[in-house]
Amino acid sequence: MRPLFHPAIEDLKPEAILSALSDRERVAIFAQIAGLGSSGTCTALSNLGGRVIPKSSLSQHMKVLREAGLIRGERHGVEMRNHSRCQEVDARFPGLIAAILGAYGRPQEEANAG
Amino acid sequence: MRPLFHPAIEDLKPEAILSALSDRERVAIFAQIAGLGSSGTCTALSNLGGRVIPKSSLSQHMKVLREAGLIRGERHGVEMRNHSRCQEVDARFPGLIAAILGAYGRPQEEANAG
DNA sequence: TCCATAGTTCAGAAATTCGGAACTGTTGAT
DNA sequence: ATCAACAGTTCCGAATTTCTGAACTATGGA
Structure with a gap:
């Protein structure tokens, strides 16, 4: 698949980042990806908060995080890492990011190293 | 007027704060209030970004900021401070707050002292 | 009382979000 | 090559949220 769109670092917009992280489900997804250090696949992320996120919703969440510049997605074989x-x-x-994850009560151990 | 609703400090929700500050117009309003140290009235705030904000919209913005716990409003006579x-x-x-205002490129001089 | 000012509430239009169903793209088996 | 399975995306209608002009409320002054 052609690479997904990822904004350049100089194009990042604070409002997109805050908007992306103003949703607990997306924060949980992002924190999980940041905490893992790498390689969160959609299916691995679809059951974080005790709720199964429908995959169309999850796909939208990933798109929001991606277009805010918070994550990068690469296809490896059949899955997206x-x-x-x-x-x-x-x-x-x-x-x-550290302040935001901190506010949400996460230890953010990887917030500056993911 | 009976006092407006303001959340207790322990009831503040990060998602409400991020959502409130994921809008440039509200950020401009909040930064102005924080920068002033005190007493921003609605009419004084309605023309910040070169656009005149309709007063119904401004009222909604103030409500969002208030209910996120970012500002406190008190009526003094006919105006709201x-x-x-x-x-x-x-x-x-x-x-x-410092990180957010910093990201938006504001000097945030009063971000921890407003 | 009557008017002006400051802001809130109402209500309909516009925009956004949610999620099931259908679809695309990749791998592996036959 | 064809088929099936799987990971994720796109489509689209329903539900929710946002925007803003108009109407309204509250306060102070003449």
Whole structure:
């Protein structure tokens, strides 16, 4: 598949990041990807909060996170591997991700190293 | 007028804060109130970004900011004076507001002292 | 009382979000 | 090559949210 759209680091918009992370489900997805360090597939992410997220909704969530610049997705074979862009985002907006994940009560151990 | 609803500090929700600040118009309003230190009235805030915000829209924006816990509004005579709750919010979610205002490129000089 | 000012509420239009169904693209088996 | 299975995307209608002009409420002053 042709590569998905990912914004360049200089094109990141704070409002897109905040909007993406103003949804608990997306935060849980993002935190999981950031925490893993790499390679969160959609199916692995579809059952995070005790609720099964419909795959069309999950696909939308991933798109929102991707287009906000928070994650990068690459197809490997039949599946999509997602990893966070925390380092890049943190270089552009220092402390933002850590503060947000911190506010949501996550240990954010990988927030600056994913 | 009976006091408007303001959430207690322990009831603040990160998603409400991020949602409130995922809109540039609201960020501009909030940054202005935080920067002033106190007393932003609606009419003083209605012409921030070169656009005149309709007063019904402005009223909604103020409500969103208020219910997210970012500002406090008190009626003084015929007008409403708004001031930020930055200190309280910062105590609850350290660094969050500074990081957000920083990301939007504001000097946030009052972000921890409003 | 009557008017002006500051802001809120109402209500319909426009935009966004949600999620099941259908679809695309990839791998592996026959 | 054909078929099936799987991972994810796209489509589209329903539900929800946002926007804003118009009407309304509350306060102060003449």
